[in-house]
């Protein structure tokens with residue numbers, strides 16, 4: 001039986017048991033000492049692929065840890081799972097479908113069968129459709145209702161229909177073509193709509209309604225608001241087709257909304273929302289950076305796919321990162337993981353990885369419905385450096401929790417200003433160094449004495465100055481952000497998440513947990529706006545409803 005039909009209990013595997021023993025032996029492991037005693041530690045625990053260099057030497061590991069973790073991956077059937085992913089098997093068991101985002105970046109000539117049908121011709125047909133619209137907009141052939149050039153594109157979508165495209169189009173701003181500005185409208189909060197629409201001209205704005213299901217409340221409400229806004233500003237129903245296009249797998253709903261059939265770009269149920277930026281959901285990216293750069297993005301992701309599929313686990317970047325996450329989450333009790341990009345252009349990567357990781361691996365039952373026997377996905381958080389250093393890094397350095405971190409930094413800046421980039425890079429490195437080295441009590445005391453403090457003062461302040469150190473981090477270095485390298489980076493995190501899901505036996509591709517809130521939301525809405533409604537299921541919710549109704553009465 002396939003691995004996803006009958007997942008193993010990872011905690012029962014011999015390598016898991018061996019890791020538990022090894023963890024005890026590692027209790028007093030010191031990274032400081034490991035670096036001091038092994039001049040080759042950096043070479044031993046670093047690797048490079050697809051334009052990304054990974055230094056993972058600042059981790060609580062030695063060769064034995066890596067060997068045992070790799071054993072765990074092998075005993076879990078990871079290689080079989082990777083093949084199942086790429087071959088289009090129904091690894092999303094609860095929804096009985098494949099997860100084939102990797103097909104979206106495969107080159108022409110490849111074939112991938114889903115239930116006996118090769119999907120690659122459709123994939124390339126949609127890429128051609130995207131090429132066509134991008135070139136018509138960029139060459140001013142596609143014009144607004146008053147024949148003016150399109151200058152602004154608003155992507156109306158949320159979750160995976162927003163975060164990936166926003167990350168990439170904003171990260172690749174140095175590659176922007178022809179000055180089409182991309183905006184994102186995601187939340188149902190009217191203030192977001194108000195602030196954005198105030199900057200736009202209806203004559204020159206194109207809306208992309210981006211929703212795999214075309215049933216997402218926030219997106220549909222915003223699409224309706226955008227349509228009313230367009231009509232109130234001189235736009236006509238007849239010319240609506242020049243201002244509204246859609247990306248969806250629910251063509252009928254998009255047509256009912258009023259979008260012309262030939263302006264609807266397809267999505268497939270074998271691509272999950274948070275894995276969809278490589279499909280026509282990436283249209284705002286292509287409009288921002290042009291189709292050839294979009295294809296570079298795909299080829300960077302493809303290069304990571306090939307690496308993931310073929311590299312031995314010991315040298316496999318997504319596998320190594322996933323195993324390190326398991327090491328800390330399941331053997332050291334870490335509950336969160338920080339993503340710390342030291343690059344303005346990558347400032348949105350934390351939000352994208354939050355959805356990617358937390359919506360994929362925030363699960364408590366295995367693929368077969370049985371409860372998991374260990375912790376699964378961590379809380380993903382973080383933000384751009386150096387800003388975080390002046391906000392939450394204090395907790396990373398001296399808080400009570402162990403929080404592994406990924407630092408991501410380019411070597412070259414697109415916008416050198418004096419020596420800013422040297423300082424930015426230096427800060428990134430010094431943060432991971434400080435996490436690892438820490439400051440001992442005797443170092444803290446010596447420092448205070450050197451500053452002339454008397455002994456009472458030394459003893460009073462020293463405990464506050466001690467920094468435990470020995471805190472793990474990975475550093476991912478890129479020459480600078482390019483479509484190819486960004487494609488590889490995002491694909492690498494997708495595969496990292498997948499590897500962890502396989503080892504935990506969970507389904508990374510469904511998201512049933514988000515449904516309950518949506519369902520209850522309808523009942524709360526009825527109670528906020530209707531009359532003679534039954535009381536809410538609980539007094540807290542009813543009390544808060546009363547508060548709202550009291551304010552809006554009459």
Ligand code: F6P
Nearest residue numbers: 159160161211212213216273514
């Ligand atoms: O509610 C969660 C979710 O379904 C995500 O998985 C998805 O990315 C997002 O909503 C948007 O969904 P859609 O593209 O169907 O509007």
